[in-house]
Amino acid sequence: MRKIRVKEIEEGMVxxxxxxxxxxRTLLNRGDTLRQAFxxxxxxxxxxxxxxxxxxxxxxxxxxxxxxxxxxxxxxxxDACLDRKFSAVAGKPLMDELKLLAKKHLxxxxxxxxxxxxxxxxx
Numbered sequence: 001m002r003k004i005r006v007k008e009i010e011e012g013m014v015x016x017x018x019x020x021x022x023x024x025r026t027l028l029n030r031g032d033t034l035r036q037a038f039x040x041x042x043x044x045x046x047x048x049x050x051x052x053x054x055x056x057x058x059x060x061x062x063x064x065x066x067x068x069x070x071x072x073x074x075x076x077x078x079d080a081c082l083d084r085k086f087s088a089v090a091g092k093p094l095m096d097e098l099k100l101l102a103k104k105h106l107x108x109x110x111x112x113x114x115x116x117x118x119x120x121x122x123x
Contacts, residue, residue: 001052001053003050004049006049006050009050011034011036013053015028015034015053019050078103078110082103085099
């Protein structure tokens with residue numbers, strides 16, 4: 001089970017708990033598959049969050065799979081960013097070396113992980 005905001009609901013998700021109004025009336029039942037019509041009603045009923053079936057780990061894996069970018073794309077983005085940051089000191093040997101070290105460090109973080117649970121998202 002996981003708690004999500006109404007804005008994050010996707011059609012086909014399954015409720016893990018009943019949704020009740022402020023006086024305890026059941027609006028939707030546990031096990032109901034959410035259709036677009038229900039999703040629109042939730043917002044109009046003032047529901048902000050719901051509990052749906054599925055684990056947070058499953059969702060994290062889906063997000064990781066969806067956010068995969070190639071090393072070349074990451075390197076291109078890092079190069080562009082560093083070029084902007086170092087534009088005022090371009091051509092100075094010490095600063096060029098510092099820029100290269102920064103690039104290596106950022107590539108390692110982007111490809112292997114930030115030390116906080118996995119690869120960082122660049123952009």
